[in-house]
Amino acid sequence: MEAAELRVGFVGAGRMAGGVARGLLLAGKVPAGNILASAPSDRNLGAFRESGCRTTHCNLEVLQDSTLVFLATKPHVLPGVLQEIRPAVCPHHIIVSLAAGVTLQTLQRLLPAGTKVLRLMPNLPCVVQAGAMVFSRGDGAGEQEAALLKSLLSSCGLCEEVPESYINIHTGLSGSGVAYVYLFAEALAEGAVKMGMPGPLASRIAAQTLLGAAKMMLETGEHPAKLRGDVCTPGGTTIHALHQLEKGALRATVMNAVEAATNRACDMGKD
Numbered sequence: 001m002e003a004a005e006l007r008v009g010f011v012g013a014g015r016m017a018g019g020v021a022r023g024l025l026l027a028g029k030v031p032a033g034n035i036l037a038s039a040p041s042d043r044n045l046g047a048f049r050e051s052g053c054r055t056t057h058c059n060l061e062v063l064q065d066s067t068l069v070f071l072a073t074k075p076h077v078l079p080g081v082l083q084e085i086r087p088a089v090c091p092h093h094i095i096v097s098l099a100a101g102v103t104l105q106t107l108q109r110l111l112p113a114g115t116k117v118l119r120l121m122p123n124l125p126c127v128v129q130a131g132a133m134v135f136s137r138g139d140g141a142g143e144q145e146a147a148l149l150k151s152l153l154s155s156c157g158l159c160e161e162v163p164e165s166y167i168n169i170h171t172g173l174s175g176s177g178v179a180y181v182y183l184f185a186e187a188l189a190e191g192a193v194k195m196g197m198p199g200p201l202a203s204r205i206a207a208q209t210l211l212g213a214a215k216m217m218l219e220t221g222e223h224p225a226k227l228r229g230d231v232c233t234p235g236g237t238t239i240h241a242l243h244q245l246e247k248g249a250l251r252a253t254v255m256n257a258v259e260a261a262t263n264r265a266c267d268m269g270k271d
C-alpha cells in the first residue's frame, strides 16, 4: 500500500503520539487528513487539529477509520483500551503498541487471534525527526508490515527491527535515556552559571555541545573513549574535569540508571 493512501490512527494523543504524527507529517509520508487521533478529552487533541489531522473521543472510530493504528496510551491504561477495541479489530488492521513494558505476548492475548501486531519503543526526539526507535513483530505480522512501519518511521529518526528481548533494554538506554541526557545538559549549564555565564547562553551551549558530540560519534563511527581521548590535553583542563566525574562514579551511575529503567520495563510487563 502507498503511504499516501494509508489511513493512520492514534489511540491516545499525548506526547509520543504527537511526536510520531509530527514526524510522518513533516516528511509528507501521510496526508494530515488521513490521520485520526482519539483521546477521552480535548486536552491533547487540539495539537492534532492544528496540524490538520482529524480527532475524536471515540477509540472505536479510530479502528473503523484506520488501517495502521498506534496504541499510544500509558501502559496501565492499555489493557482496558485493548478490551474496548478488540471487537473492532479486523485482519486488515496493523496494530502498533508504543507502551513501555507491554509484551507482544500480552498484546496478542488481548487481541483477536492472528492480529497483525507490532511492539514499538520510540523516544521523544521523534518530535524533531531525530528519534531512536526499535520494534518487534508479533506472530501475525510479516515482512510487509515490518517494512511499512520502518519506511514510515524512518521520517521520525533511526528505526530498527530487533528481537523483542532488546526492547526493554532500548527503553532503559534510549526511551528513558533522553531524560538522563537532559539532566546532564542541565548540570553542564548550571556548572557554567556557577562560574558566571548567563543561564540561557549556558543552556544553548550545553545543547550544542551534546549535539556536536553525538554527531561526531555517529559520523566518525569511533568509540566514544577514542573521541574522549582526543579532547584530553595531557595535564590540561579536560583530564582534571574527567577525574572529578570518575570520583563521582558517573559511568557506574549511568549504567545503574539504564539497568534500573530496563528492569522497571520488565516489571511493568509482568501480568
Ligand SMILES: NC(=O)C1=CN([C@@H]2O[C@H](COP(=O)(O)OP(=O)(O)OC[C@H]3O[C@@H](n4cnc5c(N)ncnc54)[C@H](O)[C@@H]3O)[C@@H](O)[C@H]2O)C=CC1
Residues within 6 Å of the ligand: 011, 012, 013, 014, 015, 016, 017, 038, 039, 040, 041, 044, 059, 072, 073, 074, 075, 077, 081, 098, 099, 100, 121, 122, 123, 124, 175, 176
Ligand atoms: N513520553 C516518552 O518519552 C515515551 C513514551 N512511551 C510510551 O508512549 C505511551 C504514551 O506516553 P506519552 O505520550 O508520554 O503519554 P501522555 O500522557 O502524553 O499521552 C497519553 C494519551 O493517552 C490518552 N488516554 C488516556 N486514557 C485513554 C483511553 N482510555 N483511550 C484513549 N486515549 C487515552 C491521554 O488523554 C493522552 O492523550 C506510553 O505507553 C509510554 O510508555 C514510549 C517511549 C517514550
Ligand SMILES: O=C(O)[C@@H]1CCC=N1
Residues within 6 Å of the ligand: 100, 171, 175, 176
Ligand atoms: O518513563 C516511561 O515509562 C516512558 C517509557 C520511556 C520513556 N518514557
